[in-house]
Amino acid sequence: MMIDIQDLRVAFGKGADAIAAVDGVTLSVREGESFGLVGESGSGKSTVLRAVSGLNDDWTGRIAVDGTVQRPKRPKGFFKLCQMVFQDPYGSLHPRHTVDRILSEPVAIHGLGEADARIDRVLRDVGLDPAFRFRYPHQLSGGQRQRVAIARALVLEPRVLLLDEPTSALDVSVQAEILNLLRRLRAEHGLTMVLVTHNLAVVANLCDRLAVMNRGRLVEEMTVEELRRGAAREPYTLQLLRASRGYDRAAAEGFRDYA
Numbered sequence: 637m638m639i640d641i642q643d644l645r646v647a648f649g650k651g652a653d654a655i656a657a658v659d660g661v662t663l664s665v666r667e668g669e670s671f672g673l674v675g676e677s678g679s680g681k682s683t684v685l686r687a688v689s690g691l692n693d694d695w696t697g698r699i700a701v702d703g704t705v706q707r708p709k710r711p712k713g714f715f716k717l718c719q720m721v722f723q724d725p726y727g728s729l730h731p732r733h734t735v736d737r738i739l740s741e742p743v744a745i746h747g748l749g750e751a752d753a754r755i756d757r758v759l760r761d762v763g764l765d766p767a768f769r770f771r772y773p774h775q776l777s778g779g780q781r782q783r784v785a786i787a788r789a790l791v792l793e794p795r796v797l798l799l800d801e802p803t804s805a806l807d808v809s810v811q812a813e814i815l816n817l818l819r820r821l822r823a824e825h826g827l828t829m830v831l832v833t834h835n836l837a838v839v840a841n842l843c844d845r846l847a848v849m850n851r852g853r854l855v856e857e858m859t860v861e862e863l864r865r866g867a868a869r870e871p872y873t874l875q876l877l878r879a880s881r882g883y884d885r886a887a888a889e890g891f892r893d894y895a
């Protein structure tokens with residue numbers, strides 16, 4: 637298994653006000669697999685991803701990546717193995733740094749050589765001409781910015797990409813381009829991907845398997861094939877499926893809180 641999570645728990649706040657944002661999640665993802673974590677806003681998807689990525693070090697349970705059990709604080713080498721891409725590329729790219737600097741910094745921090753060749757290669761890999769090196773984020777379109785954010789994650793040649801709503805901030809036409817890019821990168825580099833989204837269509841496009849979260853728990857795990865056939869078992873998942881097929885008045889009015 638590339639990622640193995642056992643009984644992950646994350647709480648925010650203390651005492652009587654504590655919220656169990658992640659409430660005992662167990663899941664595993666094979667090498668080369670693309671796994672989707674879906675659910676409504678606030679269900680705990682991003683919190684799972686942030687614990688796996690090392691961004692949040694306040695959790696209990698067991699997280700192993702590539703066979704190594706992870707402590708909450710990660711050693712530097714972890715980030716060569718596992719990188720995260722965020723929803724909002726504008727917020728996650730430094731506004732006063734050129735693309736060149738954005739991509740050089742991780743290369744320098746990890747002491748990797750051949751920065752120039754590496755940066756040219758990774759830009760081509762995400763479909764950007766090397767001339768983009770000397771631009772600033774505000775000179776790029778939303779899709780180009782997300783390509784730079786993906787390049788920044790890939791420049792260290794990781795084996796795992798964690799993606800938090802990687803297309804939700806983009807126009808619909810650009811969303812398709814970025815999904816195609818991620819599919820190609822996954823095939824070419826044999827990447828393992830974990831993708832968090834509220835959008836089942838994105839999961840159907842990119843993933844092999846998915847888990848549905850509700851209120852901090854996994855309520856159902858299924859293959860994308862089962863999702864396409866509508867073969868969900870849990871009422872909550874069926875409801876999510878109906879809601880994702882566009883606005884459906886009956887579904888919206890009948891929406892129930894499956895606690």
Ligand SMILES: Nc1ncnc2c1ncn2[C@@H]1O[C@H](COP(=O)(O)OP(=O)(O)OP(=O)(O)O)[C@@H](O)[C@H]1O
Pocket residue numbers: 648649655657675676677678679680681682683684834
């Ligand atoms: N840093 C934080 N401090 C306090 N509460 C938080 C924090 N981060 C998340 N939460 C709470 O934890 C719960 C799960 O949030 P999380 O962001 O993981 O959900 P999500 O399913 O990813 O939703 P979204 O798509 O809106 O990000 C929510 O109730 C949220 O308000």
